[in-house]
Amino acid sequence: MEWDRKRYPFQEWNAGQNLQSAMGASVNWYFQGIDEQLGISAVNRYIREIGYGNEDTGSGLSSYWMESSLKISPIEQVELLRKLYENSFGLRSPNINAVKDSIFLSSSDAGNLFGKTGTGRIDGMDVNGWFAGYVEAPDNTWFFAANIAADDNASGSKAAEITRRILSEMDIWE
Numbered sequence: 700m701e702w703d704r705k706r707y708p709f710q711e712w713n714a715g716q717n718l719q720s721a722m723g724a725s726v727n728w729y730f731q732g733i734d735e736q737l738g739i740s741a742v743n744r745y746i747r748e749i750g751y752g753n754e755d756t757g758s759g760l761s762s763y764w765m766e767s768s769l770k771i772s773p774i775e776q777v778e779l780l781r782k783l784y785e786n787s788f789g790l791r792s793p794n795i796n797a798v799k800d801s802i803f804l805s806s807s808d809a810g811n812l813f814g815k816t817g818t819g820r821i822d823g824m825d826v827n828g829w830f831a832g833y834v835e836a837p838d839n840t841w842f843f844a845a846n847i848a849a850d851d852n853a854s855g856s857k858a859a860e861i862t863r864r865i866l867s868e869m870d871i872w873e
Contacts, residue, residue, distance in 0.1 A: 700729055722801040722815060725855075727765065734760045749788055751779065766819040766827060776831045776844035784833060784840065802832060809873050810836035814843075814862075816855025824851040828858035834872050841871050 702715045711724035721729035734742050739760055746754050752771030756763040763769045771779070782788060786795045804812045814832025818825050831844040845862040847853045866872035 773844035
């Protein structure tokens with residue numbers, strides 16, 4: 700998707716994007732653009748089909764997923780990831796693989812780490828941090844979702860840091 704030449708608060712957002720780069724830098728304008736192309740009825744249909752949280756897009760296409768009407772619990776997030784991993788949604792394999800590739804983070808002797816951070820901001824304060832994903836090892840796949848909340852400093856990167864430490868302590872990821 701071509702950059703609209705607006706200046707955004709993060710340098711990574713000020714360039715054309717594809718799924719890989721937009722996921723990596725959480726480029727809101729990219730995902731808003733996709734939603735606008737699809738339209739609210741298609742977005743609602745997809746959200747219902749995959750059973751995403753409370754399925755509430757009532758606050759509108761530009762913000763329903765940013766500290767607004769759409770909510771999901773960590774348990775629901777893990778179930779959604781498991782269904783994505785297994786393609787229980789019956790979507791085309793190339794599309795599922797594109798999403799999996801876009802959340803790939805790293806490889807090690809322990810396997811492959813996939814994940815996505817998210818940070819909810821209100822009045823410039825990071826109040827809601829997410830890190831959800833999975834570790835794919837030769838003998839097992841572990842799914843996880845961490846959600847932290849605070850008046851400030853509750854970012855996705857902080858949630859990822861906590862999660863990686865827990866995964867290491869559990870000998871799942873190094």
